[in-house]
Amino acid sequence: MSDQPDTDARHLFSIREFVFPQDYPAVIALWQAAGEGIQIRRSDRLEEIQKKVQRDPDLFLLAEHQGKVIGSVMGGFDGRRGMMYHLAVALEYRKQGLATLLVEELEKRLRMKGCIRYYLLVTKDNHTAIQYYENHGWELMDLYTYAKDL
Template sequence: MIDLQIRTARAGEAATVLSFWKAAAEGTSITDDMDGVTRLIERDPEALILAEYEGRLVGSVIAGYDGWRCSLYRLAVLPSHRRRGIASALLEAAERRFLAVGGRRGDAMVLEANERARRAWAAAGYQREDHWRRWVKPFA
C-alpha cells in the first residue's frame, strides 16, 4: 500500500470531488452536481471520505449513516492508482465510522455491469443479495 492521507471532505471541495468522479467513477447519479455534493458535506461532514496521495485526490467513498442504515456509494479510485490498496483503505475508514456510530451492516450500491467493482466489493467481504431490488423515483 502507498502512503495515503485518508480524510473527510471539506466545505468548498464539491467541484474537486465532481471532477474526480468524472475521471474515476463509473455511472452518474441525479445528485452528481454542486448542490448535491455540497449538501452532503454540510449535512454529514464525516460521510464523504477521501484518499490523497502526494496532495492529489486519488480515491473516494461515501459512507452515509442515517441512524438506521450504513450505506456505501461512490467507491472510486483513479485508474492510474488502482491495485495499490486505496479502495481497501477507504472501506476500512468507512467501516470504522459505521462501527463507531453503532452500525451493523454496510450496504453498497454497485452498478450491475461494472464487473471490476463487483470483484472489488467481493474481495472486501461484501456479498450480493439477489433477493433485493432497488426501486427509485426521481423527485426532479
C-alpha cells in the same frame, strides 16, 4: 533498512474528510475519469453535495497523494442502515490498496455511529468492482432495488 521492495504503498497516501466546496472540482474530475462505474447524477450537483456534507461531514472521505485527490468514498447512516457511494480510485493508483484503505476508514466511522449493516449499489456490468466487493466480504442480495425521484 530492509532490502525488500515496498509492496504496501498505503502509507504514502493520506485519508481526510471532504472539504466543501474547495474539494468539489477535484472530486468531480476524479468521478468523471473513473469510468462507467461512477455515474454522475443530480445528487452530485454542488448544492446536493452541500446537503450531504451538512448531514454526514465525517463520512465523505478522500484519499490524497502529494496534495492531489486520488480516491473517494461517501458514506451515509440513517440510524438503521448505512450506505456507501462513489468508491473511486484514480486509474494510475489502483491495485495498491487505496480503496481498501478508504473503506476500512469508512467502516470504522460507521461502526462508531452504531451502524451494524450497510449497503452499496453497483451496476451489473461493473465486473472489477463486483470482484472487489465479493473479495472483501460483501454478499449479493436477491432483491429488486426501487427508486423514485422526488
